[in-house]
Amino acid sequence: MSTPTVSIPAPREITTEPRRSDKVFRRIVTAGGLSSLVILGLIAFFLAYSGYEVLKSEGLKFITSADWSISTDDAGNVIDSHFGLAAMLVGTMLCSLVAVVIAVPVSVFSALFLNFYAPNWMKKILISIIDMMAAFPSILFGIWGFLVLMPSVEYWAKLINRYLGWIPVFEVNPYFFTRSPFVAGVVLAIMIIPIITSVSREVFAQAPLDRIQAAFALGATRWAMIKAVVIPYGRSGVIGGAMLGLGRAMGETVAVYTVLNVVFQINWHILLGAGGNVASLIILKFGDASPYEIKALMAAGLVLFLLTLIVNAAANFIVKRTGKSGK
Amino acid sequence: MNLNANENANQESGKTMTTSVQPSSLSSVASANPQRTESQRAQGTGLETRGIHAWFGKNHVLSDINLDFTAGSVTALIGPSGCGKSTFIRTINRMHEFIPGAAMAGEVLLDGKDVYAPGVDVTKIRLQIGMVFQKPNPFPSMTIGENVLSGLKLAQLKVDNKDDLLEECLIRAGLWTEVKDRLDTHGGALSGGQQQRLCIARALAVRPQVLLMDEPCSALDPGSTLRIEDTIRELSDTMTIVIVTHNMQQAARVSDYTAFFLSEGGPGHMIEVARTSEIFSQPKDQRTENYVTGRFG
Numbered sequence: 001m002s003t004p005t006v007s008i009p010a011p012r013e014i015t016t017e018p019r020r021s022d023k024v025f026r027r028i029v030t031a032g033g034l035s036s037l038v039i040l041g042l043i044a045f046f047l048a049y050s051g052y053e054v055l056k057s058e059g060l061k062f063i064t065s066a067d068w069s070i071s072t073d074d075a076g077n078v079i080d081s082h083f084g085l086a087a088m089l090v091g092t093m094l095c096s097l098v099a100v101v102i103a104v105p106v107s108v109f110s111a112l113f114l115n116f117y118a119p120n121w122m123k124k125i126l127i128s129i130i131d132m133m134a135a136f137p138s139i140l141f142g143i144w145g146f147l148v149l150m151p152s153v154e155y156w157a158k159l160i161n162r163y164l165g166w167i168p169v170f171e172v173n174p175y176f177f178t179r180s181p182f183v184a185g186v187v188l189a190i191m192i193i194p195i196i197t198s199v200s201r202e203v204f205a206q207a208p209l210d211r212i213q214a215a216f217a218l219g220a221t222r223w224a225m226i227k228a229v230v231i232p233y234g235r236s237g238v239i240g241g242a243m244l245g246l247g248r249a250m251g252e253t254v255a256v257y258t259v260l261n262v263v264f265q266i267n268w269h270i271l272l273g274a275g276g277n278v279a280s281l282i283i284l285k286f287g288d289a290s291p292y293e294i295k296a297l298m299a300a301g302l303v304l305f306l307l308t309l310i311v312n313a314a315a316n317f318i319v320k321r322t323g324k325s326g327k
Numbered sequence: 328m329n330l331n332a333n334e335n336a337n338q339e340s341g342k343t344m345t346t347s348v349q350p351s352s353l354s355s356v357a358s359a360n361p362q363r364t365e366s367q368r369a370q371g372t373g374l375e376t377r378g379i380h381a382w383f384g385k386n387h388v389l390s391d392i393n394l395d396f397t398a399g400s401v402t403a404l405i406g407p408s409g410c411g412k413s414t415f416i417r418t419i420n421r422m423h424e425f426i427p428g429a430a431m432a433g434e435v436l437l438d439g440k441d442v443y444a445p446g447v448d449v450t451k452i453r454l455q456i457g458m459v460f461q462k463p464n465p466f467p468s469m470t471i472g473e474n475v476l477s478g479l480k481l482a483q484l485k486v487d488n489k490d491d492l493l494e495e496c497l498i499r500a501g502l503w504t505e506v507k508d509r510l511d512t513h514g515g516a517l518s519g520g521q522q523q524r525l526c527i528a529r530a531l532a533v534r535p536q537v538l539l540m541d542e543p544c545s546a547l548d549p550g551s552t553l554r555i556e557d558t559i560r561e562l563s564d565t566m567t568i569v570i571v572t573h574n575m576q577q578a579a580r581v582s583d584y585t586a587f588f589l590s591e592g593g594p595g596h597m598i599e600v601a602r603t604s605e606i607f608s609q610p611k612d613q614r615t616e617n618y619v620t621g622r623f624g
Contacts, residue, residue, distance in 0.1 A: 120427075210464040214526070217422060219454035219533060220481035228481055232468035 044305060051299025054292070058083050063303060068264045068281075070293050083296040085303055087266045091181055091275035092307070095256060096249035098185025098270055099192055104242050106189070107196035112226060114197075115204045127201070134194035142258030145187035150259060153183045157271045172271045181267070181275040184260040188252055192245030199241030203234040236319045243315040247308055253279035278304040373398035373567045374419070374456075374537050379433035380594070381414050381423060389414050390594035392433070394586055396537070401559060401568040403578035403603065406588035406618070411595025412571045415588070416539045419569070420456040421449050437536070454482055457535035461542040463522035465514040465529070472510035474525055478533040492532060500528035501558045520551020527558060538562065540570040544577065556581050575619055579607055587615045 018026070048055075055062055065084025072078050110130075114123050154177045161177075164170045207230045215225040262276035262284050276284075282297045289297060374396040381389035389411035396402050404412040417423040418431050421442060435442045442452045465474045475493050479486055486492055493510070497503040502524040506517070514525055523543060530538060540559070544552040552574075559568060559581045572578050578585050585607070586600035598612050610616045 208464075210460060210462055211466060213422065213425070214460065214464045214466070214529075215477075215481055216425065217420065217453055217458040217460075218478035218481050218529065219450045221450055224481045224483070228466060228468075228477060232466075 044302065047298050047302035047305060050295055051302050052295075054083055054296040054299045055302075058296075058299075062299060063089060066264055066266045070290065072290060078290065078292050081292065081296075083293075083299070084264075085278065085281075085300055087264050088262075088276050088278045088281045088300070089303070089307065090266050090268065091260070092250055092277035092279075092304070094181040094268070094270050094275065095184040095188055095260070095277055096246050098182055099188035099249040100242055100246050102186060102189035103193045103196055103245055104238070107193050107241070107245075108200055108238055110193075110197050111200035111204050112230070114201050116222060116226060116230070127198075130194045130197050134198065136191075138191060138252060138255045139258070141187055141191050142255035145183065145190075145255065145259045149187060149190075150178070150183050153186050154178065157182050161271050169268060169270055171269050173269075174272075176273045177271060178273045179259055179261040180271050180273045181260065182270045184256045184275070184277075185270070187255050187259050188249040191252065191255060192248050195248060196238070196241040196245045199244060200234060200238045203237030203241075204230050207233045239315065239319050243312055246311060246315075250277070250308055250311070251279055251304065252277075253283050256280045257283050278307075373438065374569075375434075375436040376415075376419065377434040377436065379415060379418055379435070380431060381411065381418055382428075382430040383426060384428040387594040388590075389418075390596045392597050394597065394600060396567050396569060397584075398536075398567050399564060400583040401563045401570060401581055402584040402586060402600075403582035404569065404571045404586050404588060405573070405575060405578050406595070406598075407590070408573070409595070410588040410590040412588050413541050414595070416458075416541060416569055416571055419537070420453050420458055420539055422453075422458065450482060454478075454484075454533050455535055456537040456539060457530035457533065459523070459526055459530055459538065459540045459543045462546055463519055463526050465517075465522050465525050467513065467515050469514070470511050471506050471514050471517075471525060474514050475528045475532050477529060482533060484533065496528040496531045499531055499558070499562060500524045501554055501561075502528055518551070520547045520554060523547060523551070523555060524558065527555070527562075531562070535566065537567045537569065540568065542571050542573060545573060552577070575607075575621075579603060587612075587618060589614060589618070 058065075061084055063085050065082065066087040067082040067084045068087075070078060070081040070083075110126075114126055118126065157172075157177050157180060160170055160182075161172050165172070211229045211233075212225060215229050220228065256277050257280035260275055260277070260280060261273050262280055263274035264276075265274060267274045278300050282300060285293060285297055376392055376394045379389060379392040380387065392411075392415055394402075404415065406412055414423060418433075419435050419442075423429050423431055431443075437452070437455060441447070442456075466477055469477060472493055473480075475496050476486075476489055478484070479489075494503060494507075497506065502521060505521060506525075514522060517525060523546075527538075527543075544555050547555070556577065559570065562568060563581075563583075570578075570581065582603045584600060585603040587598045587606065587610075588595050589598050590596075598615055599606070599610065601611070606615060607619055610619065616622075
């Protein structure tokens with residue numbers, strides 16, 4: 001080392017003092033951002049507080065047992081009670097799973113149609129119709145599902161049962177198809193299609209034009225271009241949209257209540273007319289529940305809340321793990 | 328490094344170019360391609376354009392271009408921004424029609440057949456007339472190897488020996504030695520120049536007759552630019568190349584013919600086309616001379 005040693009100075013601390021207007025704005029934005037967290041936290045706290053008593057007495061049985069009964073004496077005192085959510089949890093998952101399985105392909109294809117195939121005038125009309133559908137009151141979906149959809153879905157369910165009945169989930173015994181998780185799933189699918197479609201449409205529309213052109217310049221057909229560029233690019237967005245839809249499907253109350261039998265028995269057979277979901281349980285029991293049962297319903301709400309959180313977190317994890325998003 | 332310095336010097340001179348500088352730089356172009364004389368060049372016109380007009384909606388952007396491209400030659404299209412050069416080459420491989428409201432008139436004849444004739448399969452035309460874009464645009468969801476062969480998948484072509492094709496295309500694009508050990512990794516880690524050569528390799532894999540290059544070096548540093556120019560010169564032995572460029576030294580270095588486009592307020596049209604050496608040394612039109620000598624544009 002012939003070069004003379006240079007004394008290296010200690011690095012200076014760099015600070016940026018924001019202007020006052022900046023600080024004020026920052027506080028406002030922070031307050032907005034935190035408010036949703038605070039509200040969420042308060043709701044969770046309220047549910048946990050109200051349901052604590054029941055959760056404590058039932059313990060783990062609250063989610064593993066399927067028994068929901070309460071008996072009171074003439075004076076209205078609780079003699080005996082069993083609260084178990086297992087049947088409702090299974091029903092919740094089955095219905096929303098059916099809904100997502102049906103809704104995702106339909107939504108992805110309609111989003112692709114809107115972005116890449118529909119003529120402009122049709123695109124505008126369809127987009128506004130789909131957005132309207134997303135804002136449609138769910139009771140109307142429920143009534144429509146009950147009056148119109150159920151008979152034909154029952155027919156499809158019987159077809160599925162006849163040809164795929166050997167697969168355990170499609171088994172139906174006793175032979176009873178009305179108001180099954182499958183029907184509820186179809187109604188839920190129709191409810192969440194607009195949500196997943198509009199999220200997918202947005203991400204597909206952002207697929208980079210230069211890559212689209214590159215694919216076309218290589219002699220790609222439209223469909224080949226979509227497979228090579230648009231779907232890899234939009235994949236994680238579509239999964240996000242599906243999660244949004246799944247969240248709505250799991251929490252949906254009225255529509256499910258109209259088309260699904262609430263039965264306190266674990267039922268994995270999606271075509272069999274028995275099930276229920278947590279939200280429809282709450283609406284079923286809430287009206288004439290004793291104060292103690294209301295506590296149980298609050299605890300059920302807490303479980304549903306946590307289930308939604310877990311599903312969302314798991315979905316996020318899956319999206320991150322499978323990476324290779326094509327972005 | 329030597330090449331870089333040379334390139335920088337060229338760019339310097341571009342700003343203060345005078346007519347007296349031109350002859351010397353042209354002689355170096357001529358010596359770069361000593362083998363390419365008129366008699367030895369592949370014969371026949373592979374690609375001809377007849378009376379090409381183009382519109383975006385009601386906006387007439389390109390007027391009456393008649394230009395023949397000799398098979399096995401490099402033609403450079405020069406001219407100020409907005410004179411319709413890019414639009415013109417996009418009419419050749421029918422990429423123009425992707426823009427809503429785009430229209431064209433005239434004929435593009437590939438081996439004598441109009442690519443706009445009714446019943447022509449557009450995807451086949453684009454296989455025969457490849458394109459390299461201004462911004463490198465490899466597919467990020469694919470590995471380097473998959474990128475090169477993506478055209479086969481996109482156009483559903485079958486090839487017997489994919490590995491040979493992969494190697495051949497990467498060698499011709501001048502990228503093989505740099506990526507041969509990481510063909511299974513994703514293209515995102517490549518430099519801009521490498522990505523652009525990957526895009527060239529990708530365009531070559533479907534074996535086009537014609538390669539259109541829309542300012543392929545404008546986003547690249549001088550070193551990468553020279554690499555790509557080497558690639559262009561090597562490719563030109565086997566295919567017809569049309570390159571749009573704003574870099575007049577590049578036009579002088581790589582092309583056999585140069586066409587000068589100008590819009591002059593109205594739709595872009597072609598002022599003149601000639602051998603590159605003529606355009607840069609004794610252009611017939613005063614406007615061409617003004618442009619190539621840097622007096623305007």
